Amino acid sequence: MDIYDTILSQYSNSPRLCAIIESFSQAVDPEAFLNLWYDQVWNPATATGWGLDVWGRIVGVGRVLQLAAPGYIGFQEASSSGTSDAVRNFGTGVWFNGQAATSNYALTDDAYRRLIFAKAAANITDGSVTSLNAIVMTLFGDKGRCYVADNLDMSLTYSFGFEPTSVDLAIIYRSGVLPCPAGVRYQYAFVPAEVVDNDFAGDIS
Template identity: 60%
Template sequence: MLNVSDTILAQYANSPSLCTIIEGFNQAVDPGLVIDNWYDNVWNPQTATGWGLDVWGRIVGVSRVLKVTETNFFGFSQGSPDSKTFGSGVFYNGGSVTSNYILSDEAFRRLIFAKAAANIWDGSIPSLNAILMQLFGDEGNCYVADNQDMTITVTFEFTPSPVGISIIASGILPRPSGVEYSYAFTPAFIKDTDFGGDIL
């Protein structure tokens, strides 16, 4: 308690032994530090860490573990920026090689805030642009273009990391109802329809 002396009856207030025992007990059971740690590490999403962020992830509906597609296969330069050439890659056997990647606290915090924004998204392009900048603003420019034919194109003026591609593929980005969308990367390196739209 903050003012434990106010709780001692007046007839015992001048007893040094009793006051010492009460003060020592108060320091031993004072929940202030525990409450402060709980607030900083769990309750406040801006400062939460570890398990606290995992709780926030469950609240908004995202997971810290992403499946990252491995693209380090032998190929030619036009295949993708991640294809390897002679002497540095393995031949592609036609199967999809994936691995689980655990996001760091900072990356997971960005994903949580973006998902929270998507949960309350108002359906406008400026709001979708704000979500994109929340996720990828430190990597380069990314924006939504309305093609004026019931389609939109999400353009990334950089090559996302495999984790970034996995975040895009995770379905975190909201999709307007009745609107077809596609992704465009500069430079273009992948085409796939597994993301809910064409990757140009």
């Protein structure tokens, strides 16, 4: 809105009066606030921080994911549980530094936005392979080849042709974003298969 269209011509040449009217217009004009609210909260494509957290609560997915424990270099008999689940060898484990690190990971705004869009699509999906593929591509389309295959025996397979990070694995196994139609068994396939360890083996259905 151009405030000068509302000023009578006899006052339009008064710099002091025009300055007062302009400052008052800026003080009461809600346009800047509404634009900021729309960009940072209302529009999920541009929302940030708290605005994305609100959208996450709406669609039902959190920003913080629980990652798999990395495992430490050692021997089976050194494990407190007596099993080799927490023990790794060179190349797959890390040295223990005496401090237990948290397994929680907070997603960045961009990563969380993609997760929100994928969860929103999962909430309204019709369960078709086309819809499931669209959700997978939303999450991992820029990482490499990934798709959903119908095995024609009341089961489907989520296939990933890239090496997933620990965050990717947490999204796949623990976020609850990848849907499965009712009565259909599902499984995950990674190529090459050796890139995924057994940290999430108990989560596979």
